[in-house]
Amino acid sequence: MSSGIVFPRTDASILADDGDSLTFCSTCAFSQACLSEGMDKSALSDLHVLVEHVGPLHAGDHVFREGDPFGAIAAVRAGTVKTYMVDPDGREQVLGFHLPGEVIGLNAIHDDRYPCNAVALDTVMLCRFSFPRIALLATRLPNLQRHLFRLMSRDIGVASLFAGDHSADERMAAFLIGLSRRLAQRGFSPKRFQLTMSRTDIANYLRQAPETVSRVLRRFEREGLVSIKQRDVEILDMARLEAIALTVLRH
Amino acid sequence: MSSGIVFPRTDASILADDGDSLTFCSTCAFSQACLSEGMDKSALSDLHVLVEHVGPLHAGDHVFREGDPFGAIAAVRAGTVKTYMVDPDGREQVLGFHLPGEVIGLNAIHDDRYPCNAVALDTVMLCRFSFPRIALLATRLPNLQRHLFRLMSRDIGVASLFAGDHSADERMAAFLIGLSRRLAQRGFSPKRFQLTMSRTDIANYLRQAPETVSRVLRRFEREGLVSIKQRDVEILDMARLEAIALTVLRH
DNA sequence: CGATCTATTGAGCTTTGTCAACTGCTGTGG
DNA sequence: CCACAGCAGTTGACAAAGCTCAATAGATCG
Numbered sequence: 001m002s003s004g005i006v007f008p009r010t011d012a013s014i015l016a017d018d019g020d021s022l023t024f025c026s027t028c029a030f031s032q033a034c035l036s037e038g039m040d041k042s043a044l045s046d047l048h049v050l051v052e053h054v055g056p057l058h059a060g061d062h063v064f065r066e067g068d069p070f071g072a073i074a075a076v077r078a079g080t081v082k083t084y085m086v087d088p089d090g091r092e093q094v095l096g097f098h099l100p101g102e103v104i105g106l107n108a109i110h111d112d113r114y115p116c117n118a119v120a121l122d123t124v125m126l127c128r129f130s131f132p133r134i135a136l137l138a139t140r141l142p143n144l145q146r147h148l149f150r151l152m153s154r155d156i157g158v159a160s161l162f163a164g165d166h167s168a169d170e171r172m173a174a175f176l177i178g179l180s181r182r183l184a185q186r187g188f189s190p191k192r193f194q195l196t197m198s199r200t201d202i203a204n205y206l207r208q209a210p211e212t213v214s215r216v217l218r219r220f221e222r223e224g225l226v227s228i229k230q231r232d233v234e235i236l237d238m239a240r241l242e243a244i245a246l247t248v249l250r251h
Numbered sequence: 252m253s254s255g256i257v258f259p260r261t262d263a264s265i266l267a268d269d270g271d272s273l274t275f276c277s278t279c280a281f282s283q284a285c286l287s288e289g290m291d292k293s294a295l296s297d298l299h300v301l302v303e304h305v306g307p308l309h310a311g312d313h314v315f316r317e318g319d320p321f322g323a324i325a326a327v328r329a330g331t332v333k334t335y336m337v338d339p340d341g342r343e344q345v346l347g348f349h350l351p352g353e354v355i356g357l358n359a360i361h362d363d364r365y366p367c368n369a370v371a372l373d374t375v376m377l378c379r380f381s382f383p384r385i386a387l388l389a390t391r392l393p394n395l396q397r398h399l400f401r402l403m404s405r406d407i408g409v410a411s412l413f414a415g416d417h418s419a420d421e422r423m424a425a426f427l428i429g430l431s432r433r434l435a436q437r438g439f440s441p442k443r444f445q446l447t448m449s450r451t452d453i454a455n456y457l458r459q460a461p462e463t464v465s466r467v468l469r470r471f472e473r474e475g476l477v478s479i480k481q482r483d484v485e486i487l488d489m490a491r492l493e494a495i496a497l498t499v500l501r502h
Numbered sequence: 503c504g505a506t507c508t509a510t511t512g513a514g515c516t517t518t519g520t521c522a523a524c525t526g527c528t529g530t531g532g
Numbered sequence: 533c534c535a536c537a538g539c540a541g542t543t544g545a546c547a548a549a550g551c552t553c554a555a556t557a558g559a560t561c562g
Contacts, residue, residue, distance in 0.1 A: 087498050093415050107411075109404035135400065139390045149386065152403040153360035159410030160358075164344050165458035168518070199541060207416035209519050214542050230527085230541090247338050419550070450509060460551050465510055481509090481559080503562100510557070518549085525542070532535085 050133045055079075055125035063104065063118035063126065070112045072128045073105035079124030080196040084204075085116045094205040096158075097121070097197055099179075101186045105131075106152050121196045162206070166248050171206045172216045173241050174248035176226065180235060191238070195231040301384045306330075306376035314355065314369035314377065321363045323379045324356035330375030331447040335455075336367045345456040347409075348372070348448055350430075352437045356382075357403050372447045413457070417499050422457045423467045424492050425499035427477065431486060442489070446482040 054074070057063065063074060063081060081098040095116055098104050108114040109131065138145035161178075162171065184190035195202070203210040220226045225241050227234040235241060242249075305325070308314065314325060314332060332349040346367055349355050359365040360382065389396035412429075413422065435441035446453070450468075454461040471477045476492050478485040486492060493500075 085501070087415075087501060089498060095411055095414075107404055107407040109400050110408060115408055135396065136393070139393055139396060142387070142390055145386060145390060145396065149360050149399070149403070152400070152407065153358055156358040156403065156406045156410055157361060157366055159407055159414065160346055163346075163410065163414045163458070164338075207414070210541080211520085211543080212518060215518095218542075247340060250336070250338060461509080462511080462552085463550060466550095469510075505562085506560085508557100508559075510555105512553105512555085514551105514553090516549105516551075518547105520547075521545090523542105523544085525540100527540080528538090530535100530537085532533105 050130050050137070052128040052130075053126070054128050055123075057120040057124040057126070059120055059122050061120045061124070063120065063124075064108075064114045065117050066114060068114045070105070070108040070114055070131065072130050073103055073108075073134070074129070075103050075127045076100050077125040077127055080121040081118050081124055081126075082121050082197060082201060083116045083118045092204060094201055097179075097201075097205070099182050099186065102182070103151055106155055121201075161248060164248060168206075168208055168212050168216050169220075169244055170248050171208070172213065172220070173225075173244035175202065175206060176233065176235065177238075177242055177245040177249060180238075190235070192232070192234045195233055301381050301388070303379040303381075304328075304377070305379050306374075308371040308375040308377070310371055310373050312371045312375070314371065314375075315359075315365045316368050317365060319365045321356070321359035321365055321382065323381050324354055324359075324385070325380070326354050326378045327351050328376040328378055331372040332369050332375055332377075333372050333448060333452060334367045334369045343455060345452055348430075348452075348456070350433050350437065353433070354402055357406055372452075412499060415499060419457075419459055419463050419467050420471075420495055421499050422459070423464065423471070424476075424495035426453065426457060427484065427486065428489075428493055428496040428500060431489075441486070443483070443485045446484055 052072075054063075055077075057079070066085060076098050078100055081104055083095040083098065083104060085093045085095060087093055098118075104118055105114065107116070134144070134148070138148055162174070166174070179193065179195075180190040183193050197205075199213050200210050203213040206213065217226070217228055220241075221228055225235070225237050225244075227236055303323075305314075306328070308330070317336060327349050329351055332355055334346040334349065334355060336344045336346060338344055349369075355369055356365065358367070385395070385399070389399055413425070417425070430444065430446075431441040434444050448456075450464050451461045454464040457464065468477070468479055471492075472479055476486070476488050476495075478487055
């Protein structure tokens with residue numbers, strides 16, 4: 001990391017938790033969410049029995065590939081995972097970027113195969129949960145069932161956010177604000193963060209040409225909305241950026 | 252209906268089932284799906300206790316509105332339901348069209364409110380399922396839980412289908428093929444059907460101007476792919492239409 | 503049978519994509 | 533340590549897909 005910005009994602013204190021994480025796993029998405037939804041400690045320990053800690057994966061390593069038989073969902077503990085499909089012409093379609101605390105693989109339940117690829121963009125740590133086992137456990141733990149339903153329900157909505165027809169500016173603003181909020185939710189700085197994905201990936205995700213992404217970012221910078229050095233982003237005018245993103249994000 | 256085409260959707264024999272439907276409900280989405288997934292008859296009767304049959308609703312009637320407290324999901328038994336959101340500028344965004352056999356409201360679980368509006372486009376019959384009750388039942392009936400997970404998982408994928416950047420032709424072809432396949436799945440003709448939604452709604456759903464929709468449809472007609480009289484569609488060259496739709500639908 | 507709404511068609515324009523050139527990192531090997 | 537290769541990102545000029553505006557045609561419903 002060449003700049004002076006410190007990114008908690010790679011903070012040693014989080015990685016150092018690993019030793020204890022099988023028994024407590026303080027950074028695991030499920031544990032945190034389940035606790036906050038009132039699940040008791042004994043239920044949590046049930047949950048941890050079926051957790052498999054995976055990683056570290058390195059940039060380019062795949063978590064799963066399109067067509068693989070579905071067996072498990074995974075919570076991202078550290079790093080960024082990109083999900084994408086390859087269309088019949090061989091063109092890549094980026095479906096999403098998944099940050100610490102987020103769960104991938106929920107769209108594979110339907111036909112028991114992963115419908116997309118998932119690849120690490122940087123150093124990634126995961127918790128894998130066998131789906132058959134977590135589903136079985138969910139019949140005994142209504143709060144866990146509820147949590148799973150809510151996770152899936154949210155993904156339905158998220159998928160339709162960027163489906164609207166919005167201008168390049170609106171999409172980019174929404175992308176940056178979205179990242180900022182999701183990072184903030186996990187305790188990272190909402191104003192300064194790193195883009196772990198290439199411009200090409202961002203462009204693909206936003207359904208634009210990489211050139212358009214580049215132009216919009218530079219214009220945002222000229223207008224004093226953000227400061228961008230390579231992949232390091234600083235949001236300078238959150239309010240104005242949020243205003244641009246409003247039609248996409250809706251709040 | 253002015254043309255000579257008969258549309259099973261409005262066929263008297265289906266509507267006439269209504270009297271018996273509370274006890275057997277042969278057209279109910281859940282019943283059929285659950286049966287086909289190996290759920291036994293006694294489980295089904297449990298399910299039917301918590302079903303509330305709603306309808307007929309008429310064109311323009313709302314099933315639920317954005318912000319309403321979430322209480323139930325609903326399976327469409329007859330007719331078409333359109334889901335849409337209204338963005339901060341007051342512009343409508345069509346999220347989807349829901350045909351007989353399809354379930355709406357799954358995206359409301361996450362924050363206990365419906366995130367969108369649902370309105371009948373024609374005469375609509377519904378089965379409403381109290382979600383708290385069906386979730387509770389699902390803890391006793393693993394097949395029901397499984398069915399719910401699969402329904403939600405599928406919706407995640409569907410939402411991202413039209414998110415790609417595709418040409419007007421590809422989107423329209425995918426829209427028509429998609430309708431055709433979904434109707435076929437429920438026993439309707441895959442070659443002849445009615446567009447229950449306006450051109451404006453189609454355009455909005457496909458993120459295009461109504462004029463573009465009109466032009467593409469007319470061109471498809473000139474090229475011998477389809478025949479369109481008002482809202483009655485006949486697919487003349489399924490193979491070629493599917494080929495155009497391929498990059499969107501992926502199979 | 504007119505009023506109104508929906509759909510179609512044409513003309514011009516805007517946004518964004520495409521193509522091409524160039525810059526500047528990063529990493530490797532001499 | 534520097535030179536060079538290779539890739540990611542930026543910038544400019546141009547093209548094209550699709551949008552907007554405007555006018556017309558057709559359908560529906562009282």
